[in-house]
Amino acid sequence: MGTSAEIRAGVVAELLAIAPEVDEADLVDTDLLRDQVDLDSMDWLNFLVRLHKVFEVDIPESQYASLRTIDDLTSYIDQHR
Amino acid sequence: MIEFAMPALGADMDEGMLNEWLVKPGDTVTRGQIVAVVETTKAAVEIECWHDGVVAELLVPVGQTVAVGTPLAILAEPGEKAETSAKPATTAVAGPAPEAAPVGHRLWVSPVARRTAASLGVDLKTVSGTGPQAAITLHDVEHAAATAHHEAPKAAPPPRQVATEPQSAAERARARGVAMRASIGAAMSRSKREIPHYYLSDEIILDTALAWLSEQNAGQPITERLLPAVLQLKAVALATQRFGEFNGFWRDDHFEPAPGTHVGVAISLRGGGLVAPAIHDVAEKQLPELMADLTDLVGRARAGSLRSSEMSDPTITVTNLGDKGVDSVFGVIYPQQVAIIGFGKPAQRVVVVDGGIRVATTVHSSLAADHRASDGARGALFLAEINRLLQQPHEL
Numbered sequence: 001m002g003t004s005a006e007i008r009a010g011v012v013a014e015l016l017a018i019a020p021e022v023d024e025a026d027l028v029d030t031d032l033l034r035d036q037v038d039l040d041s042m043d044w045l046n047f048l049v050r051l052h053k054v055f056e057v058d059i060p061e062s063q064y065a066s067l068r069t070i071d072d073l074t075s076y077i078d079q080h081r
Numbered sequence: 082m083i084e085f086a087m088p089a090l091g092a093d094m095d096e097g098m099l100n101e102w103l104v105k106p107g108d109t110v111t112r113g114q115i116v117a118v119v120e121t122t123k124a125a126v127e128i129e130c131w132h133d134g135v136v137a138e139l140l141v142p143v144g145q146t147v148a149v150g151t152p153l154a155i156l157a158e159p160g161e162k163a164e165t166s167a168k169p170a171t172t173a174v175a176g177p178a179p180e181a182a183p184v185g186h187r188l189w190v191s192p193v194a195r196r197t198a199a200s201l202g203v204d205l206k207t208v209s210g211t212g213p214q215a216a217i218t219l220h221d222v223e224h225a226a227a228t229a230h231h232e233a234p235k236a237a238p239p240p241r242q243v244a245t246e247p248q249s250a251a252e253r254a255r256a257r258g259v260a261m262r263a264s265i266g267a268a269m270s271r272s273k274r275e276i277p278h279y280y281l282s283d284e285i286i287l288d289t290a291l292a293w294l295s296e297q298n299a300g301q302p303i304t305e306r307l308l309p310a311v312l313q314l315k316a317v318a319l320a321t322q323r324f325g326e327f328n329g330f331w332r333d334d335h336f337e338p339a340p341g342t343h344v345g346v347a348i349s350l351r352g353g354g355l356v357a358p359a360i361h362d363v364a365e366k367q368l369p370e371l372m373a374d375l376t377d378l379v380g381r382a383r384a385g386s387l388r389s390s391e392m393s394d395p396t397i398t399v400t401n402l403g404d405k406g407v408d409s410v411f412g413v414i415y416p417q418q419v420a421i422i423g424f425g426k427p428a429q430r431v432v433v434v435d436g437g438i439r440v441a442t443t444v445h446s447s448l449a450a451d452h453r454a455s456d457g458a459r460g461a462l463f464l465a466e467i468n469r470l471l472q473q474p475h476e477l
Contacts, residue, residue: 021351038351040404041308042379052303061298061306 007055008074014050015070018043029070057081082161083132084152087119090126090392091357092416093268097121098146099153108136110156115388117153122260123356124387134158254352261354272413276331277452280411283464285471286434287427287442293474309427310401311371315477316470317399317422318342318363324463326455327420327448328396336419336454345395345415346375348382356382357398357415358391368477403427409445419451422467 008029016022019037027036039047048059051073057080059067067073090097097119104116115127116136134156141153272278290312298306321328321342329339343359350356360366360374381387397418402410403426412421425445432441446467450460470477 019351040349041310042376045303045306045308046376046380049303059303061295 004074004078007077008070010054011051011070011073011077014047014054017050018047027070029074032068033070034068051077055081082137083134083156083158085116085130085132085154085156087147087149087151087153088128088131088389088393089149090119090121090389091268091395092271093264094121094123094149094392096146096148097126099141099143100125101143102139104136104139104154106136106138110134110136119147119389122257122264123354124382124385124392126392127386127388128153129389130156132156132158135161258353265354268416269413272416276414276416276419278414278449279452279457279460280447280449281457281460281464282409282411282445282447283468284430284432284443285446285468286432287444287471290471290474291427291442305369307368307372308375311368311375312471312474312477313401313422313424314344314346314360314363314375314399315366315368315371316467317397318344319470319477320463320466321397322364323466324459326459327450327463329419329454330396330417331419331451331454332417339394339396341394341396343394343396345398345418346378347398347400347412348379350383356387356392357395357400358382358387359395361390361394397422399424403444409447411447412449414449414451419454420463421449423447423449 012024012027015027015033015037016024019039022037033039044064048064051057052059055077057077059076059080063076067076087097098121099117100120101118102116103118104110104114110116110130111133112131114130116130117128119126119128136154137157138155139153140155141147141151147153287309291309294307294309294312325338326336328342330337341362342364343361344363345357345359347355347357358378360371360378363371366374378391395415395418398412398415398421400410400412400421401424403424405426407425408428409425410423412423414421423446425447427442427444429440430443432439432443434441446464448460448464450463455463
Protein backbone atom coordinates (compact mmCIF):
# COMPACT_ATOMS: atom_id res chain seq x y z
CA MET A 1 0.00 0.00 0.00
CA GLY A 2 1.53 3.25 -1.08
CA THR A 3 -0.49 6.43 -1.24
CA SER A 4 -2.05 7.98 1.79
CA ALA A 5 -5.47 7.39 0.21
CA GLU A 6 -4.69 3.68 0.21
CA ILE A 7 -3.48 3.82 3.78
CA ARG A 8 -6.61 5.69 4.76
CA ALA A 9 -8.75 3.01 3.08
CA GLY A 10 -6.86 0.32 4.98
CA VAL A 11 -7.31 2.12 8.30
CA VAL A 12 -11.06 2.45 7.73
CA ALA A 13 -11.34 -1.19 6.66
CA GLU A 14 -9.75 -2.34 9.93
CA LEU A 15 -11.92 0.06 11.92
CA LEU A 16 -15.06 -1.39 10.33
CA ALA A 17 -13.84 -4.89 11.13
CA ILE A 18 -13.80 -3.90 14.81
CA ALA A 19 -17.01 -1.84 14.71
CA PRO A 20 -19.17 -3.34 11.96
CA GLU A 21 -22.18 -1.20 12.90
CA VAL A 22 -20.44 1.97 11.68
CA ASP A 23 -21.46 3.46 8.33
CA GLU A 24 -18.31 4.43 6.49
CA ALA A 25 -20.08 7.44 4.96
CA ASP A 26 -20.58 8.91 8.44
CA LEU A 27 -16.88 8.96 9.32
CA VAL A 28 -15.13 12.33 9.37
CA ASP A 29 -11.36 11.97 9.08
CA THR A 30 -10.51 14.99 11.20
CA ASP A 31 -13.00 14.37 14.04
CA LEU A 32 -12.06 12.48 17.17
CA LEU A 33 -12.59 8.76 16.62
CA ARG A 34 -13.89 8.28 20.13
CA ASP A 35 -16.79 10.67 19.36
CA GLN A 36 -17.73 8.76 16.23
CA VAL A 37 -17.16 5.11 17.08
CA ASP A 38 -17.89 3.15 20.25
CA LEU A 39 -14.43 1.78 21.03
CA ASP A 40 -13.44 0.53 24.47
CA SER A 41 -9.80 -0.01 25.41
CA MET A 42 -9.92 -3.63 24.21
CA ASP A 43 -11.36 -2.55 20.85
CA TRP A 44 -8.72 0.16 20.55
CA LEU A 45 -5.90 -2.27 21.25
CA ASN A 46 -7.32 -4.81 18.78
CA PHE A 47 -7.65 -2.07 16.18
CA LEU A 48 -4.00 -1.05 16.60
CA VAL A 49 -2.89 -4.68 16.52
CA ARG A 50 -4.67 -5.05 13.18
CA LEU A 51 -2.97 -1.90 11.82
CA HIS A 52 0.34 -3.21 13.10
CA LYS A 53 -0.16 -6.44 11.18
CA VAL A 54 -1.53 -4.93 7.97
CA PHE A 55 0.99 -2.10 7.66
CA GLU A 56 3.90 -3.71 9.52
CA VAL A 57 4.24 -0.57 11.62
CA ASP A 58 5.22 -0.41 15.26
CA ILE A 59 2.95 1.74 17.45
CA PRO A 60 4.46 2.35 20.90
CA GLU A 61 2.01 2.79 23.75
CA SER A 62 3.40 6.29 24.32
CA GLN A 63 1.99 7.29 20.92
CA TYR A 64 -1.59 6.21 21.65
CA ALA A 65 -2.61 9.61 23.00
CA SER A 66 -1.58 11.42 19.81
CA LEU A 67 -3.52 9.07 17.52
CA ARG A 68 -7.05 10.38 17.84
CA THR A 69 -8.42 10.75 14.33
CA ILE A 70 -8.34 8.81 11.07
CA ASP A 71 -6.02 11.52 9.75
CA ASP A 72 -3.65 11.04 12.72
CA LEU A 73 -3.47 7.32 12.09
CA THR A 74 -3.02 7.67 8.34
CA SER A 75 -0.15 10.12 8.63
CA TYR A 76 1.49 8.17 11.48
CA ILE A 77 1.47 5.00 9.39
CA ASP A 78 2.67 6.90 6.32
CA GLN A 79 5.67 8.22 8.25
CA HIS A 80 6.62 5.09 10.17
CA ARG A 81 6.17 2.09 7.91
CA MET B 82 -24.31 -45.90 30.37
CA ILE B 83 -24.17 -42.23 31.14
CA GLU B 84 -26.71 -39.61 30.29
CA PHE B 85 -25.09 -36.46 29.01
CA ALA B 86 -27.40 -33.59 29.91
CA MET B 87 -27.74 -30.01 28.75
CA PRO B 88 -25.54 -28.05 31.20
CA ALA B 89 -26.71 -24.95 33.03
CA LEU B 90 -25.68 -21.86 31.10
CA GLY B 91 -26.24 -19.25 33.77
CA ALA B 92 -29.17 -17.85 35.67
CA ASP B 93 -30.65 -16.12 32.66
CA MET B 94 -30.61 -19.03 30.30
CA ASP B 95 -32.83 -21.99 30.97
CA GLU B 96 -33.12 -23.40 27.49
CA GLY B 97 -31.49 -23.38 24.10
CA MET B 98 -32.01 -24.72 20.63
CA LEU B 99 -29.76 -27.55 19.52
CA ASN B 100 -28.02 -26.09 16.51
CA GLU B 101 -25.48 -28.69 15.60
CA TRP B 102 -24.12 -32.05 16.70
CA LEU B 103 -20.34 -32.31 16.36
CA VAL B 104 -20.28 -36.02 17.23
CA LYS B 105 -22.23 -39.06 16.07
CA PRO B 106 -22.97 -42.50 17.56
CA GLY B 107 -19.80 -44.55 17.75
CA ASP B 108 -17.52 -41.53 18.23
CA THR B 109 -15.14 -41.49 21.17
CA VAL B 110 -15.39 -38.32 23.26
CA THR B 111 -13.03 -36.99 25.90
CA ARG B 112 -13.59 -34.73 28.85
CA GLY B 113 -13.72 -31.11 27.75
CA GLN B 114 -14.44 -31.92 24.10
CA ILE B 115 -17.02 -29.74 22.37
CA VAL B 116 -19.78 -32.07 21.25
CA ALA B 117 -22.65 -29.78 20.25
CA VAL B 118 -23.60 -26.18 19.63
CA VAL B 119 -26.69 -24.76 21.30
CA GLU B 120 -28.24 -21.45 20.31
CA THR B 121 -29.30 -19.30 23.26
CA THR B 122 -30.57 -15.74 23.38
CA LYS B 123 -27.04 -14.51 24.03
CA ALA B 124 -24.71 -16.66 22.00
CA ALA B 125 -24.12 -19.87 20.18
CA VAL B 126 -22.82 -21.91 23.10
CA GLU B 127 -20.39 -24.72 22.47
CA ILE B 128 -21.42 -27.55 24.76
CA GLU B 129 -18.51 -29.35 26.37
CA CYS B 130 -18.72 -32.95 27.43
CA TRP B 131 -17.60 -33.66 31.00
CA HIS B 132 -16.94 -37.36 30.71
CA ASP B 133 -14.84 -39.71 28.65
CA GLY B 134 -16.85 -42.26 26.70
CA VAL B 135 -18.30 -43.44 23.43
CA VAL B 136 -21.45 -41.86 22.01
CA ALA B 137 -24.17 -44.51 22.03
CA GLU B 138 -27.15 -42.44 21.03
CA LEU B 139 -28.09 -38.83 20.34
CA LEU B 140 -31.40 -38.07 22.04
CA VAL B 141 -32.16 -34.59 20.75
CA PRO B 142 -32.42 -33.78 17.05
CA VAL B 143 -31.02 -30.61 15.56
CA GLY B 144 -33.55 -27.80 15.64
CA GLN B 145 -35.21 -28.82 18.92
CA THR B 146 -35.35 -26.43 21.88
CA VAL B 147 -34.26 -28.13 25.09
CA ALA B 148 -34.35 -27.11 28.73
CA VAL B 149 -31.32 -27.14 31.00
CA GLY B 150 -30.92 -30.62 32.46
CA THR B 151 -32.46 -32.38 29.50
CA PRO B 152 -30.52 -35.48 28.44
CA LEU B 153 -28.84 -34.76 25.12
CA ALA B 154 -27.05 -38.03 24.49
CA ILE B 155 -26.26 -41.43 25.96
CA LEU B 156 -22.60 -42.24 26.40
CA ALA B 157 -21.05 -45.63 27.00
CA GLU B 158 -18.29 -45.48 29.57
CA PRO B 159 -14.81 -46.36 28.34
CA GLY B 160 -14.68 -50.16 28.04
CA GLU B 161 -18.43 -50.49 28.23
CA LYS B 162 -20.14 -51.87 25.16
CA ALA B 163 -22.21 -49.18 23.48
CA GLU B 164 -25.87 -50.11 23.44
CA THR B 165 -28.32 -48.08 21.50
CA SER B 166 -31.48 -48.98 23.38
CA ALA B 167 -32.45 -46.08 25.55
CA LYS B 168 -32.61 -47.57 29.04
CA PRO B 169 -33.40 -45.52 32.08
CA ALA B 170 -30.12 -43.92 32.89
CA THR B 171 -28.59 -44.04 36.31
CA THR B 172 -26.18 -41.15 36.08
CA ALA B 173 -26.51 -37.75 34.56
CA VAL B 174 -23.35 -35.94 33.68
CA ALA B 175 -23.52 -32.28 32.98
CA GLY B 176 -20.27 -31.08 34.41
CA PRO B 177 -20.50 -27.95 36.53
CA ALA B 178 -24.25 -27.76 36.16
CA PRO B 179 -25.48 -26.46 39.46
CA GLU B 180 -28.94 -25.76 38.23
CA ALA B 181 -29.45 -28.93 36.23
CA ALA B 182 -32.69 -30.75 36.93
CA PRO B 183 -32.42 -33.27 39.74
CA VAL B 184 -31.38 -36.74 38.74
CA GLY B 185 -33.07 -39.97 39.57
CA HIS B 186 -36.72 -39.35 38.86
CA ARG B 187 -38.66 -38.82 35.71
CA LEU B 188 -39.78 -35.25 36.25
CA TRP B 189 -37.51 -32.95 34.28
CA VAL B 190 -38.09 -29.31 35.10
CA SER B 191 -36.07 -26.32 34.02
CA PRO B 192 -34.91 -24.14 36.93
CA VAL B 193 -36.89 -21.10 35.88
CA ALA B 194 -39.95 -23.27 35.42
CA ARG B 195 -39.48 -24.67 38.91
CA ARG B 196 -39.17 -21.23 40.45
CA THR B 197 -42.11 -19.87 38.52
CA ALA B 198 -44.20 -22.86 39.49
CA ALA B 199 -43.35 -22.25 43.13
CA SER B 200 -44.29 -18.60 42.95
CA LEU B 201 -47.51 -19.24 41.05
CA GLY B 202 -48.51 -22.19 43.21
CA VAL B 203 -48.53 -24.64 40.32
CA ASP B 204 -48.12 -28.31 41.23
CA LEU B 205 -45.44 -29.58 38.85
CA LYS B 206 -46.86 -33.09 38.98
CA THR B 207 -49.97 -31.83 37.22
CA VAL B 208 -48.05 -30.08 34.44
CA SER B 209 -47.53 -31.79 31.12
CA GLY B 210 -44.04 -31.09 29.86
CA THR B 211 -43.53 -30.31 26.21
CA GLY B 212 -39.74 -30.41 26.23
CA PRO B 213 -37.78 -33.50 25.31
CA GLN B 214 -38.31 -36.39 27.75
CA ALA B 215 -41.44 -34.47 28.72
CA ALA B 216 -39.29 -31.84 30.45
CA ILE B 217 -41.38 -29.03 31.91
CA THR B 218 -40.46 -25.64 30.52
CA LEU B 219 -41.35 -22.15 31.71
CA HIS B 220 -43.92 -22.02 28.93
CA ASP B 221 -45.64 -25.14 30.30
CA VAL B 222 -45.81 -23.70 33.81
CA GLU B 223 -47.24 -20.40 32.63
CA HIS B 224 -49.73 -22.26 30.48
CA ALA B 225 -50.74 -24.42 33.44
CA ALA B 226 -51.08 -21.37 35.68
CA ALA B 227 -53.24 -19.60 33.10
CA THR B 228 -55.59 -22.53 32.66
CA ALA B 229 -55.70 -23.61 36.29
CA HIS B 230 -58.19 -20.89 37.14
CA HIS B 231 -61.04 -22.36 35.20
CA GLU B 232 -60.27 -25.97 34.41
CA ALA B 233 -58.25 -28.96 35.38
CA PRO B 234 -54.93 -29.37 33.61
CA LYS B 235 -55.57 -30.82 30.21
CA ALA B 236 -53.50 -32.46 27.56
CA ALA B 237 -50.16 -30.90 26.78
CA PRO B 238 -50.03 -28.33 24.03
CA PRO B 239 -48.29 -29.52 20.88
CA PRO B 240 -44.50 -29.46 21.08
CA ARG B 241 -43.01 -26.11 20.32
CA GLN B 242 -42.25 -25.73 16.66
CA VAL B 243 -38.99 -24.27 15.55
CA ALA B 244 -39.56 -21.24 13.39
CA THR B 245 -38.80 -22.36 9.87
CA GLU B 246 -39.94 -19.38 7.84
CA PRO B 247 -37.00 -17.60 6.27
CA GLN B 248 -35.88 -14.54 8.19
CA SER B 249 -33.51 -11.84 7.14
CA ALA B 250 -30.35 -11.33 9.16
CA ALA B 251 -31.74 -8.03 10.42
CA GLU B 252 -34.95 -9.71 11.60
CA ARG B 253 -33.00 -12.44 13.35
CA ALA B 254 -30.79 -9.85 15.03
CA ARG B 255 -33.86 -7.92 16.16
CA ALA B 256 -35.58 -11.05 17.48
CA ARG B 257 -32.39 -11.99 19.28
CA GLY B 258 -32.16 -8.54 20.80
CA VAL B 259 -35.69 -8.84 22.16
CA ALA B 260 -34.97 -12.30 23.55
CA MET B 261 -31.73 -11.13 25.14
CA ARG B 262 -33.48 -8.24 26.89
CA ALA B 263 -35.98 -10.76 28.26
CA SER B 264 -33.16 -13.00 29.53
CA ILE B 265 -31.30 -10.13 31.17
CA GLY B 266 -34.57 -8.85 32.60
CA ALA B 267 -35.43 -12.21 34.11
CA ALA B 268 -32.01 -12.67 35.74
CA MET B 269 -31.72 -9.11 37.03
CA SER B 270 -35.31 -9.10 38.33
CA ARG B 271 -34.59 -12.31 40.16
CA SER B 272 -31.41 -10.78 41.57
CA LYS B 273 -33.16 -7.68 42.88
CA ARG B 274 -36.09 -9.71 44.17
CA GLU B 275 -34.07 -12.36 45.99
CA ILE B 276 -30.68 -10.91 46.83
CA PRO B 277 -30.34 -8.33 49.62
CA HIS B 278 -27.55 -6.27 48.10
CA TYR B 279 -25.29 -4.00 50.07
CA TYR B 280 -22.89 -1.57 48.41
CA LEU B 281 -19.44 -0.25 49.29
CA SER B 282 -16.96 1.87 47.39
CA ASP B 283 -13.31 2.77 47.56
CA GLU B 284 -10.90 5.02 45.67
CA ILE B 285 -7.72 3.36 44.46
CA ILE B 286 -4.62 5.37 43.52
CA LEU B 287 -3.37 3.81 40.32
CA ASP B 288 -0.11 5.70 39.78
CA THR B 289 2.09 2.79 40.85
CA ALA B 290 0.13 0.23 38.87
CA LEU B 291 -0.04 2.31 35.70
CA ALA B 292 3.64 3.28 35.85
CA TRP B 293 4.55 -0.37 36.26
CA LEU B 294 2.27 -1.33 33.38
CA SER B 295 3.75 1.34 31.07
CA GLU B 296 7.20 0.07 31.85
CA GLN B 297 6.16 -3.50 31.11
CA ASN B 298 4.42 -2.55 27.88
CA ALA B 299 7.22 -0.30 26.64
CA GLY B 300 9.45 -3.30 26.07
CA GLN B 301 6.73 -5.36 24.41
CA PRO B 302 5.42 -5.57 20.85
CA ILE B 303 1.85 -4.38 20.58
CA THR B 304 0.56 -7.94 20.44
CA GLU B 305 1.95 -8.64 23.92
CA ARG B 306 0.82 -5.50 25.74
CA LEU B 307 -1.37 -5.64 28.82
CA LEU B 308 -4.47 -3.58 29.60
CA PRO B 309 -5.11 -2.28 33.14
CA ALA B 310 -8.21 -4.49 33.17
CA VAL B 311 -6.10 -7.62 33.64
CA LEU B 312 -4.47 -6.13 36.76
CA GLN B 313 -7.95 -5.56 38.16
CA LEU B 314 -9.09 -9.10 37.34
CA LYS B 315 -6.02 -10.63 38.95
CA ALA B 316 -6.28 -8.42 42.04
CA VAL B 317 -9.93 -9.39 42.54
CA ALA B 318 -9.15 -13.09 42.11
CA LEU B 319 -6.25 -12.97 44.58
CA ALA B 320 -8.32 -11.01 47.10
CA THR B 321 -11.02 -13.71 47.08
CA GLN B 322 -8.42 -16.18 48.30
CA ARG B 323 -8.38 -14.34 51.62
CA PHE B 324 -12.06 -13.43 51.48
CA GLY B 325 -13.68 -16.63 50.33
CA GLU B 326 -17.19 -15.56 51.32
CA PHE B 327 -17.35 -13.41 48.18
CA ASN B 328 -16.38 -16.22 45.79
CA GLY B 329 -19.09 -18.83 45.36
CA PHE B 330 -22.82 -19.32 45.28
CA TRP B 331 -25.88 -18.84 47.42
CA ARG B 332 -27.93 -22.01 46.96
CA ASP B 333 -30.62 -23.71 49.00
CA ASP B 334 -30.39 -21.15 51.81
CA HIS B 335 -26.68 -21.43 52.37
CA PHE B 336 -23.41 -20.21 50.93
CA GLU B 337 -21.31 -22.64 48.92
CA PRO B 338 -17.73 -21.42 48.57
CA ALA B 339 -16.20 -22.13 45.15
CA PRO B 340 -12.88 -23.95 45.02
CA GLY B 341 -11.65 -22.06 41.93
CA THR B 342 -11.55 -18.38 41.03
CA HIS B 343 -13.52 -18.24 37.79
CA VAL B 344 -13.99 -14.53 37.30
CA GLY B 345 -16.97 -13.53 35.17
CA VAL B 346 -16.23 -10.55 32.94
CA ALA B 347 -19.18 -8.35 32.00
CA ILE B 348 -18.84 -7.77 28.25
CA SER B 349 -21.13 -5.36 26.46
CA LEU B 350 -22.18 -6.48 23.02
CA ARG B 351 -22.28 -4.23 19.98
CA GLY B 352 -25.89 -3.60 19.20
CA GLY B 353 -26.93 -3.96 22.85
CA GLY B 354 -27.03 -6.49 25.63
CA LEU B 355 -24.24 -8.08 27.60
CA VAL B 356 -22.79 -11.39 28.67
CA ALA B 357 -20.60 -12.21 31.64
CA PRO B 358 -18.68 -15.40 30.85
CA ALA B 359 -15.86 -16.64 33.04
CA ILE B 360 -12.11 -16.69 32.70
CA HIS B 361 -11.11 -19.82 34.58
CA ASP B 362 -8.60 -20.04 37.46
CA VAL B 363 -7.66 -16.36 37.31
CA ALA B 364 -5.72 -16.46 40.59
CA GLU B 365 -3.33 -19.07 39.19
CA LYS B 366 -2.65 -17.39 35.85
CA GLN B 367 0.17 -15.05 34.91
CA LEU B 368 -0.80 -11.64 33.51
CA PRO B 369 0.16 -12.35 29.86
CA GLU B 370 -1.96 -15.50 29.90
CA LEU B 371 -4.85 -13.56 31.44
CA MET B 372 -4.54 -10.90 28.77
CA ALA B 373 -4.66 -13.54 26.04
CA ASP B 374 -7.69 -15.15 27.71
CA LEU B 375 -9.45 -11.81 28.04
CA THR B 376 -8.81 -10.86 24.40
CA ASP B 377 -10.05 -14.25 23.27
CA LEU B 378 -13.13 -14.12 25.49
CA VAL B 379 -14.17 -10.61 24.44
CA GLY B 380 -13.67 -11.51 20.79
CA ARG B 381 -15.75 -14.66 21.03
CA ALA B 382 -18.46 -13.02 23.14
CA ARG B 383 -18.88 -10.29 20.57
CA ALA B 384 -18.84 -12.82 17.74
CA GLY B 385 -21.57 -14.70 19.62
CA SER B 386 -19.65 -17.89 20.32
CA LEU B 387 -19.02 -19.01 23.91
CA ARG B 388 -18.45 -22.30 25.72
CA SER B 389 -20.81 -23.93 28.15
CA SER B 390 -18.27 -23.96 31.00
CA GLU B 391 -17.69 -20.22 30.60
CA MET B 392 -21.40 -19.57 30.86
CA SER B 393 -22.13 -21.85 33.77
CA ASP B 394 -19.43 -21.36 36.34
CA PRO B 395 -18.37 -17.76 37.07
CA THR B 396 -17.82 -17.56 40.83
CA ILE B 397 -17.69 -13.75 41.07
CA THR B 398 -18.11 -11.06 38.41
CA VAL B 399 -16.14 -7.94 37.53
CA THR B 400 -17.78 -5.11 35.59
CA ASN B 401 -15.69 -2.28 34.22
CA LEU B 402 -17.51 0.69 32.71
CA GLY B 403 -14.50 2.99 32.84
CA ASP B 404 -14.17 3.12 29.07
CA LYS B 405 -17.71 4.48 28.89
CA GLY B 406 -16.72 7.46 30.99
CA VAL B 407 -18.51 6.89 34.29
CA ASP B 408 -16.80 7.49 37.62
CA SER B 409 -18.22 4.41 39.27
CA VAL B 410 -20.54 1.46 38.72
CA PHE B 411 -22.55 -0.41 41.34
CA GLY B 412 -23.36 -3.81 39.91
CA VAL B 413 -26.36 -6.08 40.16
CA ILE B 414 -25.29 -9.50 41.42
CA TYR B 415 -25.69 -12.31 38.92
CA PRO B 416 -27.64 -15.10 40.65
CA GLN B 417 -26.47 -17.37 42.27
CA GLN B 418 -23.20 -15.55 42.75
CA VAL B 419 -22.81 -13.41 45.86
CA ALA B 420 -20.67 -10.48 44.75
CA ILE B 421 -19.84 -8.21 41.85
CA ILE B 422 -16.92 -5.78 41.74
CA GLY B 423 -17.22 -2.61 39.67
CA PHE B 424 -14.53 -0.31 38.30
CA GLY B 425 -15.12 3.16 36.86
CA LYS B 426 -12.83 5.28 34.75
CA PRO B 427 -9.26 5.97 35.80
CA ALA B 428 -8.89 9.76 35.92
CA GLN B 429 -6.71 12.42 37.45
CA ARG B 430 -8.24 13.49 40.74
CA VAL B 431 -7.16 15.51 43.72
CA VAL B 432 -6.20 13.27 46.61
CA VAL B 433 -4.59 13.69 49.97
CA VAL B 434 -1.48 11.60 50.49
CA ASP B 435 0.53 11.79 53.71
CA GLY B 436 -1.12 15.06 54.67
CA GLY B 437 -0.36 16.75 51.34
CA ILE B 438 -2.60 17.55 48.41
CA ARG B 439 -1.67 15.72 45.24
CA VAL B 440 -3.10 15.05 41.79
CA ALA B 441 -3.12 11.32 41.14
CA THR B 442 -4.74 8.93 38.71
CA THR B 443 -7.39 7.06 40.66
CA VAL B 444 -10.20 4.65 39.99
CA HIS B 445 -13.35 4.09 41.99
CA SER B 446 -13.92 0.47 42.90
CA SER B 447 -17.20 -0.82 44.23
CA LEU B 448 -18.55 -3.97 45.78
CA ALA B 449 -22.14 -5.11 45.60
CA ALA B 450 -22.48 -8.16 47.81
CA ASP B 451 -25.18 -10.51 49.06
CA HIS B 452 -25.93 -9.68 52.69
CA ARG B 453 -27.05 -13.26 53.32
CA ALA B 454 -23.49 -14.44 52.62
CA SER B 455 -21.39 -11.60 54.09
CA ASP B 456 -21.49 -8.38 56.07
CA GLY B 457 -20.25 -4.90 55.31
CA ALA B 458 -17.29 -5.12 57.64
CA ARG B 459 -15.81 -8.03 55.70
CA GLY B 460 -16.82 -6.38 52.44
CA ALA B 461 -14.83 -3.31 53.41
CA LEU B 462 -11.76 -5.43 54.12
CA PHE B 463 -12.25 -7.25 50.81
CA LEU B 464 -12.24 -3.95 48.88
CA ALA B 465 -9.24 -2.76 50.88
CA GLU B 466 -7.39 -5.96 49.96
CA ILE B 467 -8.05 -5.31 46.24
CA ASN B 468 -6.67 -1.80 46.74
CA ARG B 469 -3.59 -3.14 48.54
CA LEU B 470 -2.90 -5.68 45.79
CA LEU B 471 -3.12 -3.00 43.09
CA GLN B 472 -0.41 -1.02 44.93
CA GLN B 473 1.94 -3.98 44.35
CA PRO B 474 1.52 -4.73 40.66
CA HIS B 475 4.77 -6.65 40.41
CA GLU B 476 3.27 -9.28 42.69
CA LEU B 477 0.17 -9.76 40.56
